[in-house]
Structures are given as C-alpha cells and as structure tokens.
Amino acid sequence: MDAAEFDKFAEEYLATHKDNLRISGEEPDYFARYKLDELRRLWTAKSLPEPHDVLDFGCGIGASLPWLSQAFPNARLTALDVSQKSIDIAATRFPDLATMLRYDGEVVPLAPASQDLIFSACVFHHIDHGAHVALFARLHALLRPGGRLVVFEHNPINPVTRYIVATCPFDENAHLVPAGELAKRQRSAGFGRVETRFTGFFPGPLRMLRPLEPWLAPIPVGAQYYTLAHA
Numbered sequence: 001m002d003a004a005e006f007d008k009f010a011e012e013y014l015a016t017h018k019d020n021l022r023i024s025g026e027e028p029d030y031f032a033r034y035k036l037d038e039l040r041r042l043w044t045a046k047s048l049p050e051p052h053d054v055l056d057f058g059c060g061i062g063a064s065l066p067w068l069s070q071a072f073p074n075a076r077l078t079a080l081d082v083s084q085k086s087i088d089i090a091a092t093r094f095p096d097l098a099t100m101l102r103y104d105g106e107v108v109p110l111a112p113a114s115q116d117l118i119f120s121a122c123v124f125h126h127i128d129h130g131a132h133v134a135l136f137a138r139l140h141a142l143l144r145p146g147g148r149l150v151v152f153e154h155n156p157i158n159p160v161t162r163y164i165v166a167t168c169p170f171d172e173n174a175h176l177v178p179a180g181e182l183a184k185r186q187r188s189a190g191f192g193r194v195e196t197r198f199t200g201f202f203p204g205p206l207r208m209l210r211p212l213e214p215w216l217a218p219i220p221v222g223a224q225y226y227t228l229a230h231a
C-alpha cells in the first residue's frame with residue numbers, strides 16, 4: 001500500500017467504520033474491545049508472563065489503546081503506524097496511554113529485543129503479501145526471548161467478512177490473508193509455535209451465544225481469526 005493511504009481516511013475513520021459495520025449489529029469500539037478481552041482471557045488461561053513492553057503495530061487512530069492498557073495495566077505501551085495523520089489523532093485521543101511513533105515502512109524505530117508482546121489488528125491485509133515474511137522477521141527481532149506476536153485478521157472464508165471488506169472505502173486495496181497462510185509466513189520468519197484461533201461467530205442479535213466462542217475457536221469460519229506466535 002501507499003504509506004500515506006490511511007492519511008486520507010484518518011479523520012473520517014470512526015464514522016466510516018461505524019457505517020460499514022452496521023450489518024454486524026455492533027459499534028467499532030466493540031470490535032476493538034473484544035480482541036483485547038479475548039487476548040486477556042487467553043493470556044490468563046495459559047498463565048503467560050505479564051508483558052513489560054507492548055507494541056501496537058499499525059495502531060491507526062488508537063482504537064485498541066484503551067483496551068490494551070486495561071488488559072495489561074502494568075505494561076509500557078508503544079503505538080506505531082505508517083500514517084502520520086492517524087498517529088496524530090491517536091495522540092490527541094489518548095495522550096497519556098502510549099508513546100506514539102511513525103514507521104517509514106522500512107526501519108522500525110525501536111531497539112532489537114525490546115518488546116514482550118507485539119499486537120497488530122487488521123493491518124496485514126493492507127500490506128503487500130510479498131512483504132509479509134520480511135516484516136514478520138523484523139517484528140521477531142523486536143521481541144525478547146519468550147516474547148509473543150498476536151495478529152488479528154479478517155477471515156476470508158467468512159461471507160459476511162468478505163461483504164464488509166468489499167463495501168469498506170478504506171479496504172479498497174485490501175487483500176485478505178487466509179489463516180493458514182499467515183501462520184506459515186510467521187513460521188518462515190523465524191517464529192516457533194504459531195497457534196491460530198477463530199472468533200466473531202455471532203453477530204449483535206446473537207450476542208447471548210458469545211460465551212460459547214472459546215469452544216468454537218478451532219472452527220475456521222469465524223468472522224476474524226488471530227495468531228499467537230511464540231518467538
């Protein structure tokens with residue numbers, strides 16, 4: 001993608017997103033929050049060590065920051081994006097939550113082995129697939145031994161997801177990544193074990209069924225999926 005593609009969507013990002021997600025029966029903040037609720041639940045269930053340094057890679061206008069901060073209250077947060085306008089908006093919305101950095105798409109402005117958790121939500125379908133392995137290798141180098149990369153993505157198998165992406169102005173140049181392919185790319189980049197879980201099985205009107213989702217996680221039809229890759 002053009003590094004500044006999201007500069008032109010940054011100001012209307014929330015309104016556009018809200019409009020586009022109407023079919024799901026939920027507001028954008030629900031989608032930001034459920035990812036971190038899910039991650040926190042998994043972190044606790046697996047007794048993973050509390051991260052000291054957490055990076056939100058491709059933070060956009062900062063939708064995940066309050067929920068990252070709530071899920072990992074003792075962590076130092078860094079948020080990074082290629083879109084300067086998005087970073088400026090994130091910094092205005094959440095001035096005290098994270099250190100905001102611009103990434104030029106080549107050199108990540110962070111020291112090697114400086115992060116315990118890298119979180120990325122709905123970013124990789126905006127990045128040329130041919131660049132994924134090299135980028136995952138770059139992220140791997142940022143992690144301390146035992147660190148983890150968590151990537152949430154849209155599931156191309158799910159027809160509602162495909163409809164939402166096809167009708168979303170800022171997904172015009174998006175290319176969805178099948179879950180198995182994303183995990184394969186992470187392993188090629190040097191990650192050891194990569195676990196994949198599916199989420200987003202029930203739209204708003206069926207929300208009372210959501211407590212069942214942890215049991216459905218292996219079934220590859222949820223609206224989204226995430227990978228937990230171990231460095």
Ligand SMILES: C[S@@+](CC[C@H](N)C(=O)[O-])C[C@H]1O[C@@H](n2cnc3c(N)ncnc32)[C@H](O)[C@@H]1O
Pocket residue numbers: 001006057058059060061062063064080081082083086103105120121122123126127
């Ligand atoms: C759909 S938005 C998601 C933003 C945020 N993660 C969220 O969940 O609201 C995709 C973001 O990825 C960013 N992005 C695109 N290419 C990137 C790259 N190579 N490195 C880092 N961020 C990138 C865009 O600028 C945009 O802010």
